[in-house]
Amino acid sequence: MASIAVNGIEAAPGAAVNDAAVEIKGVHKWFGAFYVLRDIDLTVRRGERIVVCGPSGSGKSTLLRCINGLEAYQRGEIVVDGIALGNDPKRIAQVRREVGMVFQQFNLFPHLTVLENCTLAPINVRKMPPAKAEEIARRFLKRVRIPEQADKYPGQLSGGQQQRVAIARALCMSPKLMMFDEPTSALDPEMVKEVLDTMVELAMDGMTMIVVSHEMGFARQVASRMVFMDAGQVVEVNTPDAFFNHPQHERTKLFLGQILK
């Protein structure tokens, strides 16, 4: 994965034939009769950092969850790292190994220590020797700046620390793509920054990221492109600069007017 300029708007340089990390083509999804995703088209290139925003219920999280098969979609196609997802459990499993996900509610495993949270999947999914998995886990815990918490249980940590463990846990699988589903929405205000800082560092290292977030400061700092969704549709895709300063769509203007005040 090529490292790229921090504020670069372009995707990874030297775009080859398949430089797409994720291709979403004409995806439609219904929850029963409720139409949640309407004809979504979006391509995320390797090294790109996409920030998705939009009002609640606009389908942002659902789109994210479709990319790693946590939700099924009824029409269209999603290709992740060259693997067409479909409804094939084998390919979904293959994709999940390569895609890390960080949840709003952290979803750490409360009965396992921080270290065990981080080594469980590498040992059991990647079949890594435990000693090596532990070494890698400690390295990532150090990187998210909580190496000293390795032997505690998640319940003993603050929200911000838990979310950083969740990031480390996902990184331990050495994913090609990281997805964040409103990673700071459940945090106390004092904890938001420590999580965002971790994510900025990750972005600087060239990680491909799709982030559902309303942290506009973060978006300005790291986003390659902004995606604005409303009522199940992609309404506007733009560079952060254009998105914040010259939004094109009326709905985008209205939304930004609401959240930026």
Place this chain on the structure above:
Amino acid sequence: MTTPGASGAVAVSDAVFVRRTPAPDLAPPFASTGWIGWVRANLFATPFNAVLTVFTVLLLAWIVPPTVRFLVIDAVWTGTDREACLASAQHPHLGACWAFVTEYRSYFTYGSYPIDQRWRVDVFFALLAFGIAWVLWIDAPRRGLGALYFFAVLPVVSFFLLYGLPPLGLEIVDTARWGGALVTVVVASVGIAVSLPLGILLALGRRSSMPAVKFLSVIFIEFVRGVPLITVLFMASVMLPLFLPPAWSPDKLIRALVGVALFSSAYMAEVVRGGLQAIPKGQWEAAAALGLGYWQALRFIVLPQALRISIPNIVNSYVALFKDTTLVFFVGIFDFLKTIEVARVDPVWATPVTSTTGYAFAAVVYFICCYSMSRYASGIERRLAVSERR
């Protein structure tokens, strides 16, 4: 706020407050700590609470002394027949006739198992105790091996040990001759060892998204739960032989074992289902997002948490199952309680206190077993509660 100095703060005005020195550490009031505090908080907190305390003390004063007198102080510990336990000049007050229990202790333990073969039962008890200790002791070495021993090796070895294996010189002992604590232990162990795994599978089946699996699990669970255990046992012992050719018809004890195991599995399934439902969906999702498959997520993430939540109910089911084993005596199996039933009418020991003593003995034995289970479970709960602090 308006008294500067006293609170360590300087009031600039009524609306502005800035603390200059931290609030000092004060000791708690005397009456809220120590034993006086405990008594006040727990025994005499409210008038109703105080009445309950007094009432409980009176109740204990009324019940405990006569019980202790009967079971211990006036009890007869040695003797060879009823004469020892009858009231006499040296022994004016009737007490428990423990001499009767001592006399019958072998029968209570082995039933009619041939006397010269009883060492086999002793070996079985030793192997079982070893297995239980290995599995229950959390810090024991090689617990995986312990589980293999307990769930795979022990049942096979025990079967041949108790039933017999002529090539090895162990003569066949028909299960009709098994009895006493041996039968109770066998029925309870099989029920306990089978009902948890089977109950987990049924609970998963009931929550499955596959309609056929779900349907079969629901039918089984609801049917078994809708029928009393005694009916299941009668069906197993009376109706099954009507449908099967005699050569196929399994042994009476085995039929009862299957009945008890299936019955308790249905209850266990509902207990485990409650635990499974308490696990947030996010746990499954986080496991899936990391690439863990269904069975891996179940084994590493969901079951450990679900079972921990269920421990009180699982143990409750086990205690109920242990006591329900006494019902096998209705289908003619000589369990521990049935051997007491038989012994207490022995004319050699006919005294006014023989039955009482027999039942008191049964009560003590069942209480020790059930209470140990619940104590062990609460120990485990405390130990596993480390991660509960969230």
